[in-house]
Amino acid sequence: MLRLLTTLHKELLLLLRDWVGLLVLFVMPAVLVIVITLVQDNAMQALGQGATEVVLVNEDAEAVGRRIETALDAVAGIELVKAVRGRPADRSAALSAVARGDFQVGLIIPAGLTAAVRAEARQWAQAAFSPRSRTATGGHEKARLELRFDPTVLGAVRSAVKSQVQLLLLRIEMEEKMAALSHLLPRGLQAAGTEASGLPGTDPVLEADTPTADQQDPQPLLVVAEDTALSEGSTPVPNAVQQNVPAWSLFGIFFIVLPMAGSFIKERRCGVQRRMLSMPVAYLTLAVGKVGAYMLVCCVQIGLILAIGRWLLPLMGTPAFQIGPWPASNLAVALSAIAAATGYGILLGTAIETYEQASMFGPISVVIAAALGGIMVPVHAMPHVMQQLSHVSPMGWAQEAFLELFVRGGGFGAVSGSICKLLAFAAVCIAAACALFVRKRRQGKI
Amino acid sequence: MRQNIKEAWETVMATPSAPILEVTDLVKRYNRAARPALDGLSLKVRPGEILGLLGPNGAGKTTAVSIISTILRPSSGRVTVCGIDLWKTPRRARPHIGLVPQEIALYAELTAWENLAFFGRLQALRGARLKERMASALAAVGLEAKAHQKIATFSGGMQRRINLAVGILHAPRLLLLDEPTVGIDPQSRQLILEKLQTIKQEGTAMLYTTHYMEEAQQLCDRVAIMDNGRILCQGPPQDLISAQAPCCSLGELFLHLTGKELRD
Numbered sequence: 001m002l003r004l005l006t007t008l009h010k011e012l013l014l015l016l017r018d019w020v021g022l023l024v025l026f027v028m029p030a031v032l033v034i035v036i037t038l039v040q041d042n043a044m045q046a047l048g049q050g051a052t053e054v055v056l057v058n059e060d061a062e063a064v065g066r067r068i069e070t071a072l073d074a075v076a077g078i079e080l081v082k083a084v085r086g087r088p089a090d091r092s093a094a095l096s097a098v099a100r101g102d103f104q105v106g107l108i109i110p111a112g113l114t115a116a117v118r119a120e121a122r123q124w125a126q127a128a129f130s131p132r133s134r135t136a137t138g139g140h141e142k143a144r145l146e147l148r149f150d151p152t153v154l155g156a157v158r159s160a161v162k163s164q165v166q167l168l169l170l171r172i173e174m175e176e177k178m179a180a181l182s183h184l185l186p187r188g189l190q191a192a193g194t195e196a197s198g199l200p201g202t203d204p205v206l207e208a209d210t211p212t213a214d215q216q217d218p219q220p221l222l223v224v225a226e227d228t229a230l231s232e233g234s235t236p237v238p239n240a241v242q243q244n245v246p247a248w249s250l251f252g253i254f255f256i257v258l259p260m261a262g263s264f265i266k267e268r269r270c271g272v273q274r275r276m277l278s279m280p281v282a283y284l285t286l287a288v289g290k291v292g293a294y295m296l297v298c299c300v301q302i303g304l305i306l307a308i309g310r311w312l313l314p315l316m317g318t319p320a321f322q323i324g325p326w327p328a329s330n331l332a333v334a335l336s337a338i339a340a341a342t343g344y345g346i347l348l349g350t351a352i353e354t355y356e357q358a359s360m361f362g363p364i365s366v367v368i369a370a371a372l373g374g375i376m377v378p379v380h381a382m383p384h385v386m387q388q389l390s391h392v393s394p395m396g397w398a399q400e401a402f403l404e405l406f407v408r409g410g411g412f413g414a415v416s417g418s419i420c421k422l423l424a425f426a427a428v429c430i431a432a433a434c435a436l437f438v439r440k441r442r443q444g445k446i
Numbered sequence: 447m448r449q450n451i452k453e454a455w456e457t458v459m460a461t462p463s464a465p466i467l468e469v470t471d472l473v474k475r476y477n478r479a480a481r482p483a484l485d486g487l488s489l490k491v492r493p494g495e496i497l498g499l500l501g502p503n504g505a506g507k508t509t510a511v512s513i514i515s516t517i518l519r520p521s522s523g524r525v526t527v528c529g530i531d532l533w534k535t536p537r538r539a540r541p542h543i544g545l546v547p548q549e550i551a552l553y554a555e556l557t558a559w560e561n562l563a564f565f566g567r568l569q570a571l572r573g574a575r576l577k578e579r580m581a582s583a584l585a586a587v588g589l590e591a592k593a594h595q596k597i598a599t600f601s602g603g604m605q606r607r608i609n610l611a612v613g614i615l616h617a618p619r620l621l622l623l624d625e626p627t628v629g630i631d632p633q634s635r636q637l638i639l640e641k642l643q644t645i646k647q648e649g650t651a652m653l654y655t656t657h658y659m660e661e662a663q664q665l666c667d668r669v670a671i672m673d674n675g676r677i678l679c680q681g682p683p684q685d686l687i688s689a690q691a692p693c694c695s696l697g698e699l700f701l702h703l704t705g706k707e708l709r710d
Contacts, residue, residue, distance in 0.1 A: 006567040010553070010560070017555040271549030275612070278515035278622075279568045280540040286568075443476055444483070444509060444518050 003281045007289025008296075014263070015297060021259040025301060029252025033244055033305050034313065052157055052380075055081045055094045055103040062114030064172060068145075071168045072107070078164065095148055099408060101400070104153045104380050105161050108146035116143040117176050117222060125180035145169070147226045151407045152243065152378060162226060169222040245309035245321045246402035247375045250395050252305060253298040253338055254366045257345040260294050261358040264349025273446055291342050298338040324405055329412040333405065336422035337398035343426030343433075344394070350433040350440075369395045397421045464529065465490040466542075466620050466651035467514065472523030474509050474675075483509040484520070485675035491620070491651040496642065498666035498683075499655045500696075502704050506675040507655040508548070511624050514653065515545045527620050541569065544618030548625045550605045551612070554598040558589060558608050561597060562615060569616035583611040586641050603634030610638055614645060621645065621652045627661065639665055659697035669696065673704045 015021065056072065058065045073080050081103060084093045091108050098106040120143065147165060149158055267273045276286055309321030323330065345362075352358045370376060372389050373396030379387055390396045401418035404410040440446050472487040484506045491497045501507050512518035514525055516536040525532040530539040552561050562580040571579055584590045587607035597605060610626055623642075627635045642665060646652065656662050662669055663683045670680040679686055683696050693699040 002572075003568055006564060010556070010564045013560065014553060014555055269549075270554075271547035271551030272553065274512070274515075274517055274547050274549075275545055275551040275565070276568065277517045278540060278543055278545040279565070280537055280570060281568045441518065444474075444512060446517065 004285050004289040004292070007286050008292050011263070011290050011293035012296070015259070015293065018259065021262075024255060024258065025252065025297060026304060028255065029248050029301065029305055030308055032251065033248035033308055034316070052077060052105060052161055053079050053081055053103045054105040054107055054161065055084060055089055055097055056107050056109070057089050057091050057094045058082075058109045059091070059111040060109045060113035061111075064114040064117050064176070065109045067172055068109055068168060071171075072165070075164050075168075078161065098148050098150050099410075100414070101150050101152060101403070101408060104150045104157060106146070106148040107165065108148075110144065110146070113143050113145075117173070118180070121173075121176040121180035122183075124177055125184045128181070144223045144225050147224050149226070150380075151409075152403050153380065157381075158226075162224065165224055169224065173222055239319050241309055241313055241318050241321050242406045243378070243403065245305060245313075246406055247399055249302050249305040249334075250337055250373075250398050250402070251366070251370050251375050252301050254341045254344070254369065254395055255363070256294050256298055256301075256341050257348055257366060258359060258362040260291075260342065260345030261349035261352060261362055262355050263290065264346070265352060265355050265358055268446060269354075277441075277446065287346070291346065294342050294345065295338050298341065299334075302334050302338075322406070324409065326405055326411050329405055329415055330402075332412065332419055333398060333401040333415055333422075336401075336419045336426075337394075339426040340394045340398070340422040340429075343429035347429040347433045347436075350436045366395075369393045372396060373399050375399060394422060394425045397425075465492050465526075466528055467491040467653065468524075468526045469510075469514065470524045472510070472513060472525065473521045474506075474513060474518070475521045482521070482675050484513070484523075487523070487672070487675065487677060489670055489677065489680065491653055493619070493649045493651055494646055495668065496646055496652040496654055496666045498662040498669035499653055499672065500657075500659070500662055500669055500700060501655075501672040505673045505704075507672065508624060509675075510672075511545075511622050511653065511655060514620075515543055515622050516540055541616065542619045544613040544616065544621045546610050546613035546621065546623045546626045548628065550597075550609050552597045552605065552608060555596060557594050557596050558584065558600075558611075559593040561608065562612060565612045566615050571616060579615055579617070583615045586614065586644070587611045588637055601631075603630040606630045607634055607638065610641065617650075619650060621650050623652060623654045625656055626654075627656070627658065635661075659695065659700055663696040671700055671703050678703045 054072070056069060058069050069080070072078055081089070083089055084097045084102070087093070089097070094103075094106045094108065097103050145165070147162065149161075267276075277283060306321060306323070310323075311320070314320040348358055348362055352361060370393075372386065373379075373393035374382075374390060375395060379390045379396065379400075382390065397418045401415040401422075404414045404418070408414070437446075467490065469487055469489045472484050473482055474484040475482045487506070487510060489497065489499075499507050499510065509518065513520050514527075514532070516532060516539065519533065527539045528542045530542070532539045553564070556564070559580065562583060563576065566576045566580060581590070584593055587610055589604060589607055589611070592600065592604065597608060600608065606626065606628075610623075613621060613623070627638055630638075639661065642652065642654075654662070654666060666683060668681055669683050669686065671678045671686075679690075681689075687693050687696060687699050690699050690702060693702055
């Protein structure tokens with residue numbers, strides 16, 4: 001244990017004296033999080049491209065429901081999905097899938113929509129001919145469609161989908177109103193003619209009263225209820241701060257691979273590793289001590305970036321970063337991401353021969369993993385092929401877990417899959433590094 | 447652990463002729479290599495003896511040092527240090543071994559004192575004993591005044607001296623020196639050679655590899671000249687020179703035995 005602490009102490013001393021390395025580790029992610037968050041605070045509302053997946057639940061088996069479905073299916077940029085995990089979607093499954101982030105939008109067409117819309121249209125038409133009957137329609141509950149958004153969906157995507165749905169509903173509404181008017185018009189004209197001739201016997205439903213523009217009900221027949229899909233017990237605060245602070249924290253901690261791999265390579269090339277292997281201490285103890293020091297640095301890094309999000313960014317006009325209701329889950333995701341980053345650092349440090357190679361390969365691989373993982377552009381805003389590729393990025397797993405906690409308000413259950421993937425990645429990297437180390441040692445390359 | 451070291455040392459001292467290091471029929475084959483790097487190497491080093499291991503590049507010197515320092519596992523053969531089988535119980539043997547690698551195996555951004563403290567703790571030295579050994583090692587290489595300077599600020603000669611100080615820090619019974627004086631100033635070299643003589647008088651056995659023949663002739667009690675993984679001759683330098691007329695120096699003998707063609 002004392003030897004492990006000795007190694008840890010030595011490694012921290014070396015890190016403290018490496019000013020350039022510290023700049024890379026702390027200042028770079030700190031500057032990135034400030035700049036990108038401030039830039040995206042407005043820009044995120046104007047981004048978004050590619051097809052938006054909308055999970056549709058049509059509980060209305062009648063004409064209006066079918067027309068909405070057909071019309072939405074024909075909209076370019078909207079991809080209708082009617083099944084969740086291979087089963088026909090119902091309301092609860094669809095809302096859960098949107099809350100999980102499986103789909104960006106959920107649209108629920110309620111049962112009885114056609115009947116409700118037609119009744120509304122009839123009443124509207126009657127009111128048009130008979131102002132006195134209008135009072136009877138007042139306070140009537142409107143037919144209501146539910147539109148739910150994944151909290152990570154960009155503002156532009158929200159606006160586009162909502163506008164499309166509203167335009168569509170307006171068209172259907174006009175058609176239904178016209179149909180109701182066409183149905184009542186002959187009787188209305190007859191009533192008007194009777195009144196003009198002074199004869200009794202007007203239609204009891206319609207009284208002679210020519211509809212005027214100011215008498216028409218301005219309220220729509222169909223209403224869209226828009227909301228953000230969130231897990232239970234969540235505190236929804238979807239904004240650029242909630243997305244960027246964890247994202248750039250991850251970017252920073254994965255940059256630990258550069259000094260870490262460099263440290264392994266230096267020790268190997270300057271003979272320190274040979275000297276340590278000849279000493280009465282297990283090399284595993286030395287490696288654990290070294291990794292422990294870098295893990296501590298990562299923890300400090302995350303703390304710094306979160307503090308910037310919490311206290312510094314609000315001074316520049318953004319909302320404050322919210323930790324959310326699941327601190328233990330946050331910690332579990334952070335530690336798993338740190339394990340994945342340090343595991344990757346060990347592998348690079350063992351596999352790569354020179355510091356120059358590590359300083360090229362390490363940062364480039366981290367930037368690629370960050371881009372694929374949705375650190376720079378949200379995964380759902382990427383082309384389909386890139387979305388598929390994003391599943392192989394450890395940074396993407398960690399980012400998805402942080403979004404689940406900080407944006408969707410999910411708990412440990414929602415992030416356990418990502419945690420397992422990150423830990424498995426760390427284990428595979430360390431196992432590969434051990435195998436390489438044993439091979440190099442056998443070949444006398446140490 | 448210190449008790450183990452003490453017991454092993456007492457066993458060795460009770461039989462003065464018992465070698466500290468005994469290498470028997472050592473073979474090392476690397477994967478895909480045309481010939482073995484070591485091919486039946488056998489040698490012994492007794493307490494207070496310096497054995498010079500000489501050979502051209504690729505002769506197998508560094509492989510031999512790597513195996514004896516427990517870094518590399520041999521294909522076959524046996525190595526004992528203070529009577530302990532190196533590959534059966536390497537953890538028991540390691541406290542008796544001090545390694546001075548060919549490279550400056552130190553942390554350049556740490557001070558001399560911090561380097562000594564780190565490696566000393568890995569050698570299980572603690573507290574007052576650690577401080578005493580660190581001060582002694584620094585004094586031995588003449589760098590007490592520079593203890594708190596970073597290694598990166600040291601000259602090549604000073605770095606070599608600290609490299610030696612780390613190797614002798616835990617007072618090993620077997621000191622493995624892999625070209626410890628390469629590329630340094632004459633004063634530092636002289637200091638190192640004098641210090642090695644002092645250590646020798648304290649009973650430490652040493653295996654010394656070098657390309658400097660005059661240095662080996664001056665320092666070593668015996669030399670072993672090897673090539674292609676085999677020992678070509680072994681004995682006191684003067685005896686070997688006398689036996690190979692018309693050679694009149696170790697350098698001439700070395701070239702006579704290993705040839706004049708370049709080795710890369």
